[in-house]
Amino acid sequence: MYSRIARSVAAALAVGAIGTLAAVGSARAAGFSLPEASTAGIGTANAMVANPKDLGAIPYNAAAMGFHDKSSVALGALMIGPSFSVTTASGSHDSNGADWVGVPMIQAAIKVADRWRVGLGLTAPFGLETRWPYGTFPALSQSATVRLPAPVGRVSIPTASHPTNSKLEILDLAPSVAFRVNEDLSLAAGLDIYWAKSAELNSNLGSMSGDGTGVGFNLGLLYRVGALGLGASFHSASTLGLSGNFTPSNTTLVALGRLPQGQSASLDLDLPWRLQLGARYEFTKELAAEFDWSYTGWSKFQQLVVTGDRTGARISTETNAWKNSGAYRLGLTWQVRPTTQLRLGYAYDETGQGDNYFSARVPDNNRQTFGIGVAQDLGRGFSVEAGYMYVMGEKRNVRSAVPYTSTSGVNGTNALNGQYEMSANLIGIELVMTF
Template sequence: MHSKIAPARAAALIAGVIGTLAAPGGALASGFLLPEASTAGIGTANAMVANPIELGAIPYNAAAMGFHDNSSLALGALMIAPSFSVNTASGNHSGTGATWVAGPMFQAAIKLNQNWRLGLGVTTPFGLETRWGYGTFPALSQSATIPLPPPLGLTTIPTGNHPATTKLEVLDFAPTGAYRVNDNLSLAAGMDIYWAKSAQLDSNLGQMSGDGIGLGFNLGAMYRIQALTLGLTYHSASTVRLGGNFTPLNTTLVMMGQLAQGQPASLNLDLPWRLQVGARYEFTKTFAAEFDWTYTGWSQFRQLVVSGDRTGGIISTETNNWNDASAFRLGLTWQVRPTTQLRCGYAYDQTGQGNGYFSARVPDSDRQTFSIGIAQGLSHGFSIEAGYMYVMGQKRNYAGGVPYSATSGVNGTTALNGQYEMSAHIVGIEALVTF
């Protein structure tokens, strides 16, 4: 730091750069949640928490392992093509990052004996990527000419904190165990080991990148009686501590002592808890339907606390104040042949983000999901599955109630006024084997 006012200016800058972390560039449920955990889930709009039949239900509810008589392995990939845009006073702008974003899907379930199963899953439950070009938000693209001591003279500096690239990918390594109590009931418990393998948070003033680890736990139960199966699963909240480096982009402000120098920086990212309850009914031996309700604890995502090594301890606290939100999912499966299954589904996700702290890094809205899928059994216990999902976000016309000023935060202000739209295509491919 070059002057006594630097910590305050640095706090405002880093808070703006990091902003509200939960941008949904790759996220396909409310907030930055990615519920897609298997190809079977993609094909049924993620209505899988009460399915005792499909191997693809295990990543959604580990208690499903208790109803499978064999060990199994599943390996696949999730591919997402998101589209984000906003119409502001400066025109229509695209906020899309990479054309396609890929994530892993892996699940192992090992039968130890008649009652016990062990599992290990790897999924990407949280993710995002958005990129807004400079000038998208006119109020954040302005500059001012100020006098500096000789020989510098008049200098033009930015007065807004324009969001640029936001990217986050969180992997979940989930070791689990399931115990089949009897023919009707299976219980499960495990850990969620979150690894934020990449985090990038940029604005026109500065950049931050880093990674981090967080821990949580999960519980599951599944009860089956004749044609009806009930399922329940819970994932605890978790905090991922992101550590990395902050790099200022405006050297003039650094020289003036109004901007933090490059330094190690960190923040705590609070991931929400998730409660899922589902009911599945087999109308015939070949046709079944499942309805799930998911409640996500976005109220955990209230603040981002930023720390910098050179500024000494906590330098900024930003409030988000999200609300808990529900999602409703319906999935259908039809066994058209002994080795061929068709799937389809529909889901409605409510956003947890209100207008009070709206962020361009999080142009979130209520969303509808439509999905189809197919599974084909092969020989020697092998099968292959594919699924497709289309996510359609509701248009969000945002008009901030708080005037923007260069000395205040950006979220929830008139600087972000505009009409936001989103959609996404999702494809999943997976190979499975039982043994």
């Protein structure tokens, strides 16, 4: 009996703890995406891909550089205050993660010739932090009492891996180049150099920490005809090779040789491709509106396969089976004074996470986003921008009829049944210099 339980524990640990790496809960866009790349984007709910005027559009579409006659540098930060909660059979529980998480928003666009611009941006497009208290999910918090040979005697060991806290932060260093084909058309291309700066995973059985890198590419197009602007931006999928160290916390299983003292492991994390199309219309010189449609290739996020570095053998496999999802964004910009611009935005994001493999690591659902922002010209080439965004997720009632067993995966089973809720507050500020 003990041997069967221990094998189940080890399998659950590998899947539940290491699988957290790509399934960190996010308080932002569908899945674990963070599309906010500038303060202007925060105020317009990320409807910026067809904007040839505002510098804050460059991180969304590098082709926007071609329409700016001056060089520019923007330095800013995004502060995110997420809130997750779930009501299960054991009561109501909050995900007690960090109250606020800060990520960078940095963008430089340099004019090198009449038709050529080069850019370099730094953002955090994926990741966040969640913490579920032990006992949140009763079926994953149970233990079994077994009798072992003397002198050990009767011991209590866990029968499943209960997720506790998870943290993931991915930075994207994006060099790019833009070419102004003519007065109305600009094209751009660049790289997305990803770095999983922080990846920390904890469960009741152990923890894992590590990092890794990956590379993708991006393309941009921006066309302007009269008062109409049309834009398109594409970021390719990418695979990050992550490596780290697993540290068990259950001393009983370690002493009995059922869990290793410590083991290095690797995991390939597949990031989705992203497509954004937009149309912007200037009703007057002061007032403009943009509608964008975004589509994210979450179908790339199918499985998480953990491999032991010493043996090269597969340790575990976790199925996610996500689907591609869309988002609809509307942004308004109003130049209320020659030196002051106001921004408003609304977006509706669809989740890519279905019911069959629902994961508490990403308690995702459809959500609505409301943004407001302001930009103030300070003179002498300087301006300051600020934005606020509120994210309101729809409640998600998980009522799976699939029974959880110690030998099955957790995703999509009744072990995660409950009512999930989420919201988030986001604040961004930037200092912009043109020269």
